[in-house]
Amino acid sequence: MEKVAVVGSGIVGQVLADGFLTHGFEVMRGSRDPGKLADWRQKARARARTGTFSEAACFGEVIVLAVKGSAAASAVELCGAANLAGKTILDATNPIAEEPPVNGVLSFFTGANESLMERLQKQAPEACFVKAFSCVGSAFMVNPDFAGVKPTMFICGNDGNAKRQAVEILHRFGWETEDMGGVEAARAIEPLCRLWCIPGLRENRWSHAFKLLKNDP
Numbered sequence: 634m635e636k637v638a639v640v641g642s643g644i645v646g647q648v649l650a651d652g653f654l655t656h657g658f659e660v661m662r663g664s665r666d667p668g669k670l671a672d673w674r675q676k677a678r679a680r681a682r683t684g685t686f687s688e689a690a691c692f693g694e695v696i697v698l699a700v701k702g703s704a705a706a707s708a709v710e711l712c713g714a715a716n717l718a719g720k721t722i723l724d725a726t727n728p729i730a731e732e733p734p735v736n737g738v739l740s741f742f743t744g745a746n747e748s749l750m751e752r753l754q755k756q757a758p759e760a761c762f763v764k765a766f767s768c769v770g771s772a773f774m775v776n777p778d779f780a781g782v783k784p785t786m787f788i789c790g791n792d793g794n795a796k797r798q799a800v801e802i803l804h805r806f807g808w809e810t811e812d813m814g815g816v817e818a819a820r821a822i823e824p825l826c827r828l829w830c831i832p833g834l835r836e837n838r839w840s841h842a843f844k845l846l847k848n849d850p
């Protein structure tokens with residue numbers, strides 16, 4: 634697990650790509666237009682590459698999917714099923730609809746009893762999707778600093794090995810993790826993005842993360 638592909642030219646792709654470089658991985662970032670990542674590549678220098686979605690997916694032993702939710706199916710198609718087969722896909726996407734938020738509450742284009750990750754897992758059945766990084770703002774994805782308290786990243790997915798890889802990465806990035814089970818749990822994890830965004834959209838407060846408090850015996 635040395636080579637990571639980050640499929641996405643937005644802020645999440647940038648933060649996670651930089652995080653993986655900081656934590657010693659080789660990184661290739663993917664875009665439909667790799668030229669737009671030239672500045673990033675130059676600044677990141679060593680161990681940083683850029684390419685198309687399919688070149689990145691081919692390069693990565695682990696792949697981060699960090700594209701616009703409504704374009705995720707198209708991005709998976711462009712990555713190519715063969716390039717994703719058998720690999721861990723850390724899915725940071727959220728199914729945010731185009732409609733404006735209602736009193737700070739984002740609209741989703743998925744229904745309550747489905748999720749974007751389930752759609753993607755069906756589309757690429759040999760890929761091992763793990764929901765991760767979807768329920769926190771990009772500023773806190775790598776080495777989150779909450780005065781010594783580790784926030785919780787909720788993950789889910791069908792493949793145990795893929796989730797073990799996700800947990801290893803998240804621990805290196807300073808998170809504690811809670812495995813919520815199979816791919817269907819994305820129906821519960823993806824909406825955390827809506828909850829996380831409400832203070833931001835209503836009051837411009839964006840500096841928080843979720844923590845699962847436990848009273849286990």
Ligand SMILES: NC(=O)c1ccc[n+]([C@@H]2O[C@H](COP(=O)([O-])OP(=O)(O)OC[C@H]3O[C@@H](n4cnc5c(N)ncnc54)[C@H](OP(=O)(O)O)[C@@H]3O)[C@@H](O)[C@H]2O)c1
Nearest residue numbers: 641642643644645664665699700701702704726727770771
């Ligand atoms: N922003 C946050 O803090 C945050 C936090 C948690 C989760 N997320 C989720 O992370 C994902 C990425 O968010 P972001 O803000 O970094 O970027 P974004 O603007 O949502 O997505 C940018 C990426 O989407 C791709 N894209 C857009 N339209 C496309 C299309 N028609 N076909 C294929 N690809 C297309 C772009 O490809 P090109 O490179 O080819 O232009 C680019 O790589 C989203 O699903 C978001 O909900 C965001």
